[in-house]
Amino acid sequence: MSPGSSIQRGTDCSPARQRVPRSRPMIVLAVAAVLAAPVVRAAAPRPDTSAWTCKLCVFYTGTKARVEAGMIYANGANFASGRYNGIDHDGAYVQAGAQGRWRTRDGAYGSFEADHLGLASRHIAVTAGQEGRYEVHVTYQGQPLRRYDDAATPYRSARDGELVLPGGWVAANATTGMSALQADLEPVPIESDRRTVTLSGRYFTSSVWTLFGTLSHTERTGTGATGASFLTEAVQLPEPIDYQTDDVRAGAVWADAGASVRIAYQGSWFDEKLDALLFQNPYQPLVPGSSAGLLSLPPDNDLQQASVSGEVALPIWSGLLSYLASVGRLAQDGMFVPGSTLPGGPAPLSGSLPGNIDLTHYALGLALRPLARLDLLGRATYDGHDDHTAVLAIPYIVTDTLPGGIGVTPRYAEDRVRLTGSASYRLFRWARVSVGGKYAHTHYGPLQVLTSLSELQAWGQATVDPVGAVSVTLKAGSSRRDASALDLAALPAGEDPQLLAYDYAPRDREFLTVRGTWAITTRVAFSLQGTAATDAYRRSQLGLSEARERELSATLEWSPASPWSLYLDSSYQHLETGQYGLQIPAAIAWQAREGEYFWTAGTGGTWTVSTRWHVRADYLYAATRANMSLESVGGYGGFPQNDSSLDTVKVDASYRWSAALSLRLRYERANFGSNDWALQSVYPATVPQLLALGVQPYRYGMNLIDVSFLYRLGH
Amino acid sequence: MTAARPRFVRPRWVIARAVAVMALLGAAGAVRAAPPAGPPVPPVPSNSPTALGYSAQGADTCLMCHRTNAQVMAIFRSPHAQPHNAASPFGPGGLQCEACHGPGETHVKAFGMKPAGIVVFGPHAPTPVARQNAMCLACHKSVEHAWLTGAHASNDVSCADCHRIHGATDPVRMQATEASVCGKCHAAVVARFREPFHHPVPEGTMSCSSCHDPHGSLGPHMLVKSTVNSTCTGCHAGMRGPFLWEHQPVTDDCLNCHVPHGSGLPALLKEPTPILCQQCHDLAGHPSVPYGPQGLPAGMPNPYLLIGGCVNCHSRIHGSNSPSGQALMR
Incomplete structure (x- = not known):
């Protein structure tokens, strides 16, 4: 056996197989690992490279860069079209970017990349380093989120964390009676921007030791949409978003041929600028004094984690053992916000909530090749979520309207163990069969309805590639999930004891996946993927009763001649669920069915017209459709169909003016339309007991033209 | 009042002790390790016809024939060609081309007419995937x-299926182009990202590796962190709590209510509200009421059904820090 090759299990360099007694596996593993260290230390025969002068090697030195500058013009753009890229209104945008790299003869190097500098989705990455010694990265990423540009609200922001209604506001017991509403409505963009700056680096102290560290700062500001109510009268609010997160990761890696160790620390601090949002009641107060509400915002929190992970190569069966141990604590110590604005309510809680959750993860992975054709994989993981936060009994006020009694804060804890394993045997060069399974057990802590959940899964897979150009993989399996008896004492008062949630209900699942690729010729390739899964919730009398999922996607790629390449792809997806309900106390049984369909079709290609012209064109059509219906002895019936459709045409052409200068022309046409009964025709005063922002389903028809010049520097 | 301690299941300690043993052994190896003299020598199959030897002059031998191939020469613009880096194939003592492609003496003697044990990389290469990957893993x-x-x-993916080695840039390592590389195989996931609501991967401000570790992880779904929740709250840190009032499905698994890649529903929900909430909540009173199409604007507009449904009032759905947040309404 080639020393040092244990970790490279894929080689056929193990002349002898060794047997290991099955008893006392831990002792065997430990002894094996001890033996492994000296074994792997012995170096493989090293050829004499003294005459390898590399005279013909052309190591790159110097600077090379590409600068892009131009203009984007958008027509028909709105928040829906620019949801994630920031092209959210009509007009012109600066298109700017750059890429480059440099390297010196003494081994210093660097690179930079900047995209979309004129947009909120701008990205900048700079790397610098010294060969074999260190490497430093600095990145900036902007992430716009444009949600609604048609929202309107009567609320004004008086100061940070306070929303007030304009003077002269006419409160009423329904939105239809708020006579000043239409006059007081003002548009409010529901949008936010996330900006992240990251500094990371690696220092190679030796060929086996590496130190690493990352500092990251994220801030997000803007306005979101949220809701609140005064008992039965609700209102949508423009919620201020203003928080930041700082992350630190640091550690060291030791990696050699036979083993590796990674020790790391991670700290993460979340800081929300506001603790709560105070807002005036737009309705006639249901009780005297219920004139304002106080909505809590996420508390500051911090996460500290330490971990050790790595691999140990085993001297038997080309084995490799991976391990991970991580312990951490998630904490918050935010001061209590007032429980209510209602006069005469309970005294505010003093002090803060010392919230602590211990997070523990242990994992072991084992890969073995006892025979040249047989691969064995196994994995055991433990995840612990252990909430140490004190349980408090708190007097509470219901929506700043009514005393609600004493509430006991629930604390949730879970312990999960997952065992997975598989065996894969190569019958022939062109055929491989695998079997595997998974056992997952979750134990829920006190005060939870369920005490434990277990799932056992088994699957089989066959892969055949009779000729190099064809490969087909078929996988099928089933799983059975069982929940423990319910802890009725943990049920909130009035909760139906048959409550069994989607992810906790006993369930039988059967699934089948197929994946095939066929390189029909050197110029034509076809691939197909499909998935079918059926869930039966065999004991559910309430909640989900069944679910089905079907997915199919296919791609055809064709390169008919060297300047051309074409593709055609399509996908189809169908999800369907059934669900039971029971209206209490009338004991009216009802049933809901929900079906979602989603399909796409795309085509396009590239064409190198000449040495100067290069063109790429893409067309995509994507559509969704969702149907929902309710059935009961009382009637109900089907909801209007929710649907959406998107079709886009993109053409991207570049013209090489000279060796240094190119012109890029890009045109994009996108049409999107959607119907959503939850939003459609729901304006601020449409629902008597809900003062809405009035946003409507997304629609746009956008034309975008991008003209930019690319200038190349260096060689 | 203090919560009773949750009961731990026994396998936790079995796994923990085993991890501790392995970590200590690994650490012991680290302490005893002597710096190797030069980069690793990759494994050579003992049954290979090339169990012979390396070329006489390393890269100069190879480039006598291959230097006119621009794709081959692009290696000198890549991170693998670092002449000052002792860990690089082209660094001091490195095996240069043969560090990855294996010993080339037989290939040279055959005047390049036969691959003769040369390791060829790529999806349809004659070299078995395991052998290709072993060459990469010798250093990485x-x-x-x-x-x-x-x-x-375990699905026979080779390093070269995703990575471009001979080039200044590697598309799978660039945020803007990473998803297109992953999408070559994961077509169904690409389709999901075309749904109206999705994480901004197609727009390039996120990438697949923001959440997944393509090189394998000991967590579920090859996630970069140990659990689904710790991965999600890496960005959505405000939702990780601990809150004064928690919502059990949130602490349990974000995927109880959300899908990760794309959805036709806002907030990447699995099902529309109130139906989604009613899969669990059957409390006597309004949660158990079926809200039918009669509650649409054309009928009697119903605040329990329209816009956010339940979350119109229960907006602190991920947890509340208000003393009056018992029903996640404040």
């Missing part, structure tokens, strides 16, 4: 890459 031993226990390894 980083512990964060639990490659051999990952799903990609």
